[in-house]
Amino acid sequence: MTLKIYNTLTRQKEKFVPFKKGRVGIYVCGPTVYDHPHIGHAKSYISFDVVVRYLRHLGYKVRYVQNITDVGHLTDNADAGEDKIEKRAKLEQVEPMELVEMYMRSYYEDMDALNNIRADISPRATGHIPEQIELAEKLIDKGFAYEANKSVYFDVSKLKDYGKLSGRKLDEQESGARIEINPEKKHPADFALWKKAEAGHIMKWNSPWGVGFPGWHLECSVMSMKYLGETFDIHGGGIENVFPHHECEIAQSETANEMPFARYWMHNNMVTVEGQKMGKSLGNFVTLKDAFKLFSPLTIRFFVLNTHYSSPIDYSNEGLDAADKGLERLHNTIRNLRERLGSSGNEGAVATGDWKGKLEKYKNNFEEAMDEDFNTAEALAVLFNLTKEVNNLLNSDEEISEGVLSEVDSLYRTYGGNVLGIVPEKTVQHDSDDADVYKMEEDLIKALIDTRNELREAKQWEQADKIRDKLSELGIIIEDKKEKVAWRKK
């Protein structure tokens, strides 16, 4: 079995062979931290989180770098307009760096909730200004960039393969169609490496060309090569960044290093809301903090993974409701399984017979799905097929060996937990971490269940149902099973 990845650069699915045996370097474009993260961030970073998790599952030693863009770049286009971070900072009446800190924390808070494992290195653009200046100088020295009015631009016409990622040709672009042509540029498609700071600009640094700030594309080139080397394995990002951002990164990096840049380019698709792209400038975005009020982070994660990363998803309450129920079903089975696991009492640490083969089959099916360009939708289907069979097993009257139970549980932990991140370590019934509250809550519920059982024995159904209904209103679901009465939180 070999992992295959769709490479935007070659426009085909390719076998994944890392640059250095056993190791993978991956760089994913991070957020610009000037607002709370939204559903779009969730899709992107969940997708790449699973990529990293699966690569690690396959045994690769992965170094995952994801930048934090903490210098604003510009509101209107790459070369004009106001710095987004400054603009927002003024609005909120805080220092730009204060704003950055605030939203960076917000970002991590939400990503942690979504169960994304943090990157190994999270470099910040403002922490790499000298390197960015150095790269711009190098490009000038090589004759691929020029200074104009204290700004520096990359000379696109010097590069024969500019456009190889996005499939664009310079002369086919309708320059100036939507933005005004900057007269400082030799060619309309030239892009800024360094911009002169106009009066009143706050976030600025000294440079050989005067006081200014770096162009947007430069940071990713600099930080990826610094931490992953001039050539590295995977570069990921949103599909909307293929052009110009990633195209420009390639131009800068490959010109400077005279080496291939990223070997596999992965692009995740967009989130739409009512069929329309969700964009910062469109103002129709749903923040994760708002979404979390209605749905659990794991439900959102499951919803995202139910569609291939390269397909768009439409965010809707109906869609999330459906996902919520599906995930609940999976969790129910796992909880039942784990309850049974501690109590079956019979020995035999490994699965034998039918189940040995079945588990092997499910593992293979899961990995085959993931090997096909991280097909999480199909991988989830494999888990649901398993779930049906596990439910049948748990419902049957036959004795189940501890080995089977524990191997099924470990399959859920490995694939549902470690790889997809949708199966929690513990299936907890409580919200509270406080041991005293936890204990009291449990005792109270048990007391009510005991009372209800007495009523049931006396066939006083009305009273018994009243307790069940009341508990249900409080979010506690009672399930009368053959052997005992179980409860769980909704």
Added chain:
RNA sequence: GGCGGCAUGGCCAAGUGGACUAAGGCAGUGGAUUGCAAAUCCAUUAUCCAGGGUUCGAAUCCCUGUGCCGCCUCCA
């Protein structure tokens, strides 16, 4: 105007030439189980946007048309 993508059951969504008599989730219907529920199980629901072509064989490849979306300005 240029470049790219998508169109699969009521909804969401895999599958991209032959075990597809099309995965999986949600919803519906009928049944089993239950004091009633909950949970679970069983059964049931599609010929793949339209038309043409290639092929022994197509949802899957090619052409035409229709509709939707993204990029060419910041954006995950």
